[in-house]
Amino acid sequence: MHWQVRLPGDPDRWIHASPVADDRSVYVGTQRGLSSHCLEDGHCEWQAPLEYDVFTWRCAAGPVLDGELVLFFQARRGIVAVSRETGELRWRRAYAEHAGVADKYPSPVVVDGLLVSGGDPGHLVVLDAATGDVVWHKAVLEADYATALAIRDTRIIAVSVNGLVQCFDLHSGRRQWQYALGQDLLDMIPRRRGLQSALAQPVFMGEAIIVSGIDGCLHVLDAAGECHGRAVLGSPISATPHVAGEHLYVATYDGRLS
Numbered sequence: 639m640h641w642q643v644r645l646p647g648d649p650d651r652w653i654h655a656s657p658v659a660d661d662r663s664v665y666v667g668t669q670r671g672l673s674s675h676c677l678e679d680g681h682c683e684w685q686a687p688l689e690y691d692v693f694t695w696r697c698a699a700g701p702v703l704d705g706e707l708v709l710f711f712q713a714r715r716g717i718v719a720v721s722r723e724t725g726e727l728r729w730r731r732a733y734a735e736h737a738g739v740a741d742k743y744p745s746p747v748v749v750d751g752l753l754v755s756g757g758d759p760g761h762l763v764v765l766d767a768a769t770g771d772v773v774w775h776k777a778v779l780e781a782d783y784a785t786a787l788a789i790r791d792t793r794i795i796a797v798s799v800n801g802l803v804q805c806f807d808l809h810s811g812r813r814q815w816q817y818a819l820g821q822d823l824l825d826m827i828p829r830r831r832g833l834q835s836a837l838a839q840p841v842f843m844g845e846a847i848i849v850s851g852i853d854g855c856l857h858v859l860d861a862a863g864e865c866h867g868r869a870v871l872g873s874p875i876s877a878t879p880h881v882a883g884e885h886l887y888v889a890t891y892d893g894r895l896s
Contacts, residue, residue, distance in 0.1 A: 641680035646673055646687075655700035655745070658708075660722070665701050668710045672701060672720060684725035688712060697741045699755075704748045704767045711755050713741040717763075719770060729770035733757045739783045742799075742828060744839070749789045752808065756783050762796060764808065776811040779804070785827065788840040793861075795847060799827060801834025803849050805863055815863030820853035824874045824891065827852075838878040843886060850875035856888065871896060 645651065647670055657666035663674045663683060671687040697713035707719045707728060716732040734740035739759055746755035748767050757763030757775050759782045764773040781798035788795045793814065794806040801819040806812065819834045827835050838850035846866070847859040856869040856879075873892035880887045888896045 643675060643680040643682070646682065646685045647671065652696075654696050654698045655710075656698075658701050658703055660703060663722075665703070665708050665722075668699065668701060668712055669697055672708060672710065672725065674708075674722075674725060686720045686725035686727070688715075688718070697743065699743050699745045702746055702748050702753075704751070704753070707767065709746060709748065709753055709767060711743055711746055713743070717746065717753065717755055717765060717770065719767070731763075731765060731770045731772070733761075733763060733775075734759065739799075742785070743783055744785060744787050747787050747789050749808070754787060754789060754794055754808070756787075759783060762794065762806065762811065764811070773809070774811045778806055778811050778813060780816075786836050786839050788842075790842055790847065795840045795849075797836040797840065797849065799830065799833065799835060801836070801851075803836075803840070803857070803859070803863070817849075817857070817859060817863050817865060819849065819851040819857065820855060822852040822874070823854050823872075824852060826874060826876060837876045841879055841881050841886070843881055843884075848879065848886065850879055850888065852876065854890070856886075 651670045657664050673685040674683040699711040701708050701710040706722050708722050709719045718730050719728045743756035753765045753767040760777045760779050763775040779798045781800040784796045786797040792808040796804050803817040805814040822833050825831050836851045840849045849857040852874040854872050858867045873890040877889050
């Protein structure tokens with residue numbers, strides 16, 4: 639171990655979201671505030687406490703980086719952007735303020751200066767990442783919320799809580815196709831039972847879109863949403879697989895690495 643630190647606000651806080659790092663700092667937190675720590679020794683460079691106290695809502699949506707900003711989804715509040723250098727608030731957009739589903743939203747994704755996230759229930763929202771201006775905010779999901787998001791070129795790949803993998807145009811929100819996952823092997827979505835769902839972010843290998851399901855399968859889709867194969871692993875896949883060249887590394891819930 640190189641270093642270990644207690645985050646500002648300890649012990650009256652907890653962390654469910656993954657951190658994100660650049661070549662100098664690691665950024666961690668969101669619900670009760672975000673802090674930046676030096677990669678070399680872990681000392682706190684800045685902390686950005688949030689004036690709206692929602693830290694009791696457990697949310698796995700972690701921060702993402704774009705330019706000089708750190709952006710993150712704050713459960714039951716909306717999207718927040720702070721300076722990567724100082725932690726100073728740059729903009730905030732309110733969505734899903736009182737929605738009980740908001741604490742289960744996935745991390746936002748950013749591409750070409752556009753941020754994609756869950757919005758109001760059943761909605762996706764696309765914002766200008768630099769300013770927070772709304773590009774579109776539409777009820778495109780056939781469910782309350784998305785559990786996983788990814789972007790490929792100008793396509794948003796969203797997996798919703800009802801087990802539909804849907805593809806939307808990044809700039810218009812128009813749906814291009816959808817594909818249904820199989821029945822869950824284990825109830826892993828909070829307060830939901832008997833679903834078809836996914837928690838892992840879709841990943842890409844060449845032209846293939848690979849979706850990992852709680853049904854224990856890797857679903858290999860093409861750009862048109864057609865399934866070209868399924869790898870049946872027999873145990874829920876809740877963690878995002880790792881792509882390295884021509885190889886895909888997958889961890890399953892029963893403790894196996896494939």
